[in-house]
Amino acid sequence: MSTVKPCYVLGLESSADDTAAAIVEIHSRRILGQAIRTQMAEHAAYGGIVPELASRAHQAHLPALVQEAFSQAGLSMADIHAVAATTGPGLTTALAMGATFGKTLAVARNLPFLATNHIEGHALSPLLAESTPLAEAFLERHEPYLLLLITGGHTQLIAVRDVGAYELLGTTADDAVGECFDKIGAALNLPHPSGPNLAKLAPQGNPQALALPSPKGATAFDFSFSGLKTAARQAVEKGSTSPADVAASLEHTIATLLADKLGKALAHTGITHAVAAGGVAANTTIRAALQQACTQSGCSFTAPPLALCTDNAAMIAYAGGLRWQKGLPVGEGLAAPLFPRWPLSDMNSVR
Ligand code: KG4
Ligand code: ZN
Secondary structure, three states: OOOOOOOEEEEEEOOOOEEEEEEEEOOOOEEEEEEEEEOHHHHHOOOOOOHHHHHHHHHHHHHHHHHHHHHHHOOOHHHOOEEEEEEEOOOHHHHHHHHHHHHHHHHHHOOOEEEEEHHHHHHHHHHHOOOOHHHHHHHHOOOOEEEEEEOOOOEEEEEEEEOOEEEEEEOEOOOOHHHHHHHHHHHOOOOOOHHHHHHHHHHHOOOOOOOOOOOOOOOOOOEOOHHHHHHHHHHHHHOOOOHHHHHHHHHHHHHHHHHHHHHHHHHHHOOOEEEEEOHHHHOHHHHHHHHHHHHHHOOEEEOOOHHHHOOOOHHHHHHHHHHHHOOOOEOEHHHOOOOOOOOHHHHOOOO
């Protein structure tokens, strides 16, 4: 039995259109309570996120979500050791709601405020399952993992060598993969959020129906999606391919491309654990293709449970809490600024 005292962190997420609160015990990596509210209804009529509406909704719903997380956990503010909130990257007016709420709670209880990077949250999210072979390999045996970060804003291959030691191997030259799903979903007139709705339509189509380009990117590990997006959009405009066939073909092309790059990066680095994180990692076709590439490379593959792939506050509580417990820099407390852009490499500690 471990004699380590529990470390309860309250996490808040408000960087885009999901408002979330969660309580995580850092040493056991257990999520004790979490509540999330998506703002699909608020933004549906506009076909995208309206920053002012997002920030109003965050402000309106954060208090009840925090209360819900506490009631699930059977804890109160008196039990919390630190408050973490996303301070970037994201929409400034949206970030301000979670960060200000978090700072207020921290100041009221005289607790540390952990200014947390949203991308680092995604990067460390696969460790959050209570007992995963990955967590043991990384946290106990100090084995690195290769992270494929696939979100609405990022498509990156990152070697996670340690907490606070991230090496960028490849990135997208243009659109992020999630953006590609969203734009083609919108061109197909699918309702917002069009990316996940495109994924729902795809199983009804033929993945071989439409031959789409597979852009190579500038280097072996870089990505490029704008040509693929344009080709898919032109097919939609032409109207000779059914929406389900476009969806299936796009999903298949992207899954093959991501799996190919991941396999090559595993071979190049000699890293034996791979992880997919971010909203697009919720896509089951992509997960299956990545799993297959890893099996072929003799490597393990981990993707967080679906609810932890998309934006959530548990990953924020965990990333902030883990950095804090390891003595790594965690922002500037109550003076922590908000960063609309905040690359993961900024979280690297000089060793
Ligand atoms: O990580 P995330 O929740 O937010 C950030 O961008 O940080 O990712 C959102 C992205 C959106 O582009 C959304 O369309 C995409 O993830 N996404 C999906 C699926 N679920 C979410 N894309 C393809 N298939 C899905 N099942
Ligand atoms: Zn995200």
